[in-house]
Amino acid sequence: MKKRAEIVIIGGGVVGASVAFHLAARGIRDVLILEREHEQGRGSTGAATGGVRAQFETEINIKMSMYSIDFLRNWDHNCEYDPKGYLFFATTDDQFDYLKGNVEKQRSLGVRDVEVIDEKAIAEIVPGMNCEDIVGGTFGKNDGFVNPLAIMRGFTEGAVRKGTSVEFGVEALAINVDAGRIVSVETSHGIVECDAAVICTGARAAEIAGSAGICLPVSPERRQIVWSRTREPLPQGLPMVIDIGTGFHFRPARDFRSGSTRTDEVLFAYLDPDETASVRTDFEDLFIAKVYERAKLRADFLFESEVVREKCRAGLYENTPDHHAILGGCDFAGLYFANGFSGHGVMHSPATGRALSEIILDGQSSFLDVSCLSLDRFAKGELLHETAFI
């Protein structure tokens, strides 16, 4: 293994891969990705369902998404971007006002093809859904689906072609700092000296940050997903459908590992209030009953679907107190973070990689000002506010 690299990236998920890709695009060849597993995609990236959306509440999330969706749509690597849309619906006037306010903001920032729709239009987009209690919703046509593993591989291959090295089965154990700057990363295979390091270790990033005495407020939380087979093929063009009140959501299922193109498989989940911070990634049968209780109220085609137990899964969200990412440096020169995506790390990976490469090489991100996502916002009490969190 290399004993020195200009820049070490700790963690080879979609985020670490994107940072490497964007550094390589700027001509930085001496980059080393350290991945503790024996292959990529065993962290949150491999559990992600692959939704992309510009329908957020805060300006920074909307702009991160706009940049990233454009990137994914135009990328010469096939990441399976499929603009099936995201449909948010409201069952109270307050929720509907909130969604309408978000659309106004999204449009003012340049999001195209996002609209406020009524209950009738919702029933047309999702035939078979019970819309009796729905007062309205919003639909973003350019939102949709991607293949998280394909994005991760595309970034990695692009970086490796330009000189990046990847070491598998190597765990970063500690960050070593001296005289106010990073000097090396201690790993399970020895010390790697470096000028800079980027922590891209997903949900468990607080552990490695803590080795340098930094309190990184990233908390892991399990997310479970039920995978089911419907009696009939799903309605054609079914988008991601989200109840903004409960977080209950469903979408056509995609098996990224097998590449199956079945049209009768659906994923559904909701924000389980019983879930607390933990690194558990086991799937519990109890969750199936909870989800079906909600499915029963929403659509027969969901309620009557048959669970494909072996495809149900759980992974970790990497939550921050304000549900926004932490991007940028800290008090130690050369030490950077790309963490805490709170469930949006796949869709925001293109903007994240570019922002980090610019922060490392130029001192700031100029294509998009991401300074509101810096770590010091927590100490300064400058938290952001996003409730379109699922």
Ligand SMILES: Cc1cc2nc3c(=O)[nH]c(=O)nc-3n(C[C@H](O)[C@H](O)[C@H](O)COP(=O)(O)OP(=O)(O)OC[C@H]3O[C@@H](n4cnc5c(N)ncnc54)[C@H](O)[C@@H]3O)c2cc1C
């Ligand atoms: C069920 C579920 C559904 C989701 N759906 C979506 C979605 O629709 N859209 C979306 O945008 N996001 C979604 N997400 C969130 C998304 O998966 C994450 O935000 C994203 O994958 C984060 O990528 P990452 O590279 O930071 O983390 P990871 O993919 O977890 O990668 C981190 C890597 O670091 C490695 N690592 C950790 N510690 C060390 C160490 N000490 N040394 C070396 N290597 C280390 C790990 O092995 C891992 O490979 C979902 C998440 C879950 C759980």
